Amino acid sequence: MNHRYSERICSTQKSFIREILKVTADPEIISFAGGLPNPNLIDDEGIQNAAAALLKEDGKTALQYSTTEGHPPLREWIAERYRTRYGLSVDADQILITNGSQQCLDLVGKVYLDKGDSVVVEDPGYLGAIQSFSMFQPEFLSVSLNEEGPDLEQLADVLNTSSPKFMYGIPNSQNPSGITYSENRRRDLAAILCESDVPFIEDDAYGELQFDGVARRPVSAYMDGEGVLTGSFSKIFSPGMRMGWVCAPAEVMDKVLIAKQASDLHSNYLSQRILSKYLETNDINAHIAVINEEYRKRAEWMVSRMEECFPDDVSFTRPTGGMFVWLTLPEGVSSTRLFDAALKQKVAILPGTPFYADGGGESTARINFSNSDEEQIMTGIKIVADVLEEIRITPQ
Structure with missing residues (x-):
């Protein structure tokens, strides 16, 4: 049989992370490679109780088809959190429930991108977004990050010489760098994008994972309601249930709904209902506070061990949230090696x-701290440091 595959699938690479996770499934391996929430911080008992209560109270409805937009009480919960946590004027009609925030990227690509269109991305940027957008065969326009966020001079140059369909970014605990945009950078970025009439696709998968508990206003808050936000329950509830959402202006949401209907009709309704029941019967804020405290400790253990073991010419970020430390090796040292x-x-x-x-990025690496305990971090970072020293003195 001659399977004549599409150009888009042939030009899109496999997910590097997903391939590595197959290798690191060995329980003997200390894995800093993935971006997995710590399983000990998933409230499986609370989820079990919510599921049992839901099935007893309204099981037949919860197991039926539903609307594309998603369960109304869950959408209202998200909208209310935007209003109270960030001061945004958001209505439940602006919320669409998705299969994880990764699906948001696919829907955005379908709504905005034709082959050859340009997209602004962070450099380094989230590889899941790069892979998702690659399906639509765009031209990527990269803008470097510094400690406050995107380099706005670079962005201005890009916008002066091209007409991108949108810019995609992660302002809170950016994946992979761990950088969180400053408030001033958020304001200035919003102003530049509004002036250039370029939408911002704001991935806020890590917005709740801030070790100081402070809610940082989205870039969208400075864009007169024109920003597109995506969010996720994977980091604070359950990654396996694949619950995310898009928050968008009405005009954009109309298009996203069409793409969603064509994709899968609606997201897993049973998971939506279990999540909604859980939020009714549990203190999610207390749960998030526990997660942040545990991740803060793990980040501190990792940074402290790196300071102890790594040579002075190795630099690394000191995260204030999220799940990752970004490592920059000496010039000429390969992170692949x-x-x-x-x-x-x-x-x-x-x-x-x-x-x-x-x-590029050959001398950089992403290190995950959320899914390891103190002993694994202490042992694993020392091994990485020792191996680093060995390959520096050993020719390839």
Whole structure:
């Protein structure tokens, strides 16, 4: 049989993370490679109780088809959180429930992108977004990050010479760098994008994971209601239930709904109902506070161990939220080679190259701290440091 595949699927690479996760499934491996929430912080008992109560009270309805937009009480909960946490004027009609925030990226691509269109992305940027948008065969325009957020001079140059369909970014605990945009950078970014009439697709998957508990206003808050926000329950509730959402202006939401209907009719309704019941009967804020405290400790353990073990010419971020530390190796030292050598010693890291849409990043790596305990962090980082020293003095 001659399977004549589409150009888009042939030009899209496999997910580097998903392929590595197959390798690191070995329980003997200390894995800093994924972006997994810590399983000990998933409230499985609370979810079990919510599921049992739901099925007893309204099981037949919860197991039926539903509307594309999603369960109304869940959408209202999200809208109310935007109003109370961020001071945004958001209505439940602006919320669409998705299969994780990853589906949001696919829907955005379907709504905005034709082959050859340009998209502004962070450099480094989230590789899941790069892969998702690649299906639509755009041109990626990369803008570097500094400690406050995107380099606005670079962005201005990009916008002066091109007409991108949108800019995509992660302002809170950016994946992979861990950088959180400053408030001033958010305001200035919004002003530049509004002046250029370029939408901002704001991925807020890590917005609740801020170690100081402070709610940072989205870039969309400074865009007169024209921003498109995406969110996720994966980091604070359950990644396996795949619950995310899009929050968008009415005109955009009309298009997103069409794309969603064509994709899968609606997201898992049983999961929506269980999540909604859980939010009714549990203190999610207290649960998030516990997660943040545990992740704060793990981040501090990792940074402290890196300070102790790594040489001075290795730099790394000091996260204030999220799940990741971003490592920059000395010039000429390959993170791919470091990955290969460390894996032989039963420790997995994630090389930085897949996070660069235009290539590069060979001397960078992403290190996850959320899914490891103190002993694994202490042992694993020392092994990475030792392997790093070995490959620096050993020719390829």
